[in-house]
Amino acid sequence: MICVFIVDDHPVVIEGIHSLLQNEKNIEWAGQAANAASCLGFFVNNTADVVLMDISMPGMDGVELCKIMNEKYPGVFVLGLSTFNQGLYIKKMMENGASGYILKNSSKEELLTAIYTVNSGGTFFSGEAGESLKEYEKSSKAQPELSPREKEILCLIAEGYTNPQIAEKIFLSPFTIDSHRKNLLAKLNVKNTACLIRLAVEKNLL
């Protein structure tokens, strides 16, 4: 018997999953929560085997909650749940100890497979989510990492500051800012500010 708990701020989704699972004889409904706080509240005096966790919730989001759950209750498996397949979020969830990820438009079969797989210690990705993750990995690998300083300066450029302004703002020589800027262009393989910012926004580097 697998005890399933769900955290989602959409009553409709909770209802839907509840409805899909209620006739499964190997699945027991542990309970539900509409936000991170009440989920944590539940686990103070109760437990579950698998937690279906929405990734985007008001207040603390799924990624944060996932991390806490994993630290406090390492025996509870977390299954990410989301409407969209955002590679970045999927990756973050996995880094924070989730055991899998499925989309809300998954079929009943897929949902059950995911629960069973995760409960037995496995990892499950719904097809689209897996591909999305791969896509993300690919695109993020193709882009070399930026140093903290470079990220900082990239943000300031995106906000419209010029080199002299940035220099004054973070107490550095304008020459230094200029160097960092050139490195940014080189690292991201673009030839001017327009491209740089477009790439930065698209790749969520800001």
Add this chain to the structure above:
Amino acid sequence: MICVFIVDDHPVVIEGIHSLLQNEKNIEWAGQAANAASCLGFFVNNTADVVLMDISMPGMDGVELCKIMNEKYPGVFVLGLSTFNQGLYIKKMMENGASGYILKNSSKEELLTAIYTVNSGGTFFSGEAGESLKEYEKSSKAQPELSPREKEILCLIAEGYTNPQIAEKIFLSPFTIDSHRKNLLAKLNVKNTACLIRLAVEKNLL
């Protein structure tokens, strides 16, 4: 008795709403569809009073479907349904004849109120959706429309072309490109290319 039909590609959502509505004595379940095509198929030989329609679906999206439904079956009221409150989509849905818009995280009461309101010819917005629409209206008013030429040049700037390069590409004087560029900065109220591109990407102007 209000006959309710639902179009959504998420089985979970359909299940959830079905579950919420099944004990309502004034509500009858007309049926369901997972995409635009099967929805249209249903209405060839059947009908309903209110259609709950997901806005983002594979293939034809809710906005398109809403338009078609409104043309073919003007007596059927459409109630937009979405996870997020995207002002732009809400507006588009309304322009295409929707009677209201609710979020999937609405309560059962809100859902019922929406159905009753829409069925009697009214317009319903769930609180957040209404505000989102207002926000959108405000922000889109604050942003003056760009002329076709300006959009074209904005795109080319975002792709990394310089003024002389753009001029050569579209057979115009570099001075002209420069003028357009300055107009773009003025219209969007930003002070340099970095800000311009960031805004353009964020506002989906490309």
Add this chain to the structure above:
DNA sequence: TTATCCCTCACCCGAAACAGTGATTCTGGC
């Protein structure tokens, strides 16, 4: 017929960005 907006082109000028090169310091890892 004005008025308005878009598109086009033109010039001046200062500021900023970009290219190339090179140097020093200070880390962290092997």
Add this chain to the structure above:
DNA sequence: GCCAGAATCACTGTTTCGGGTGAGGGATAA
């Protein structure tokens, strides 16, 4: 201790950007 990389700073050019200003043609609507 040595090496790699990040971070800092410096100088010299050329190119591009951005501010300001103005002007003429064309299309459209009041």
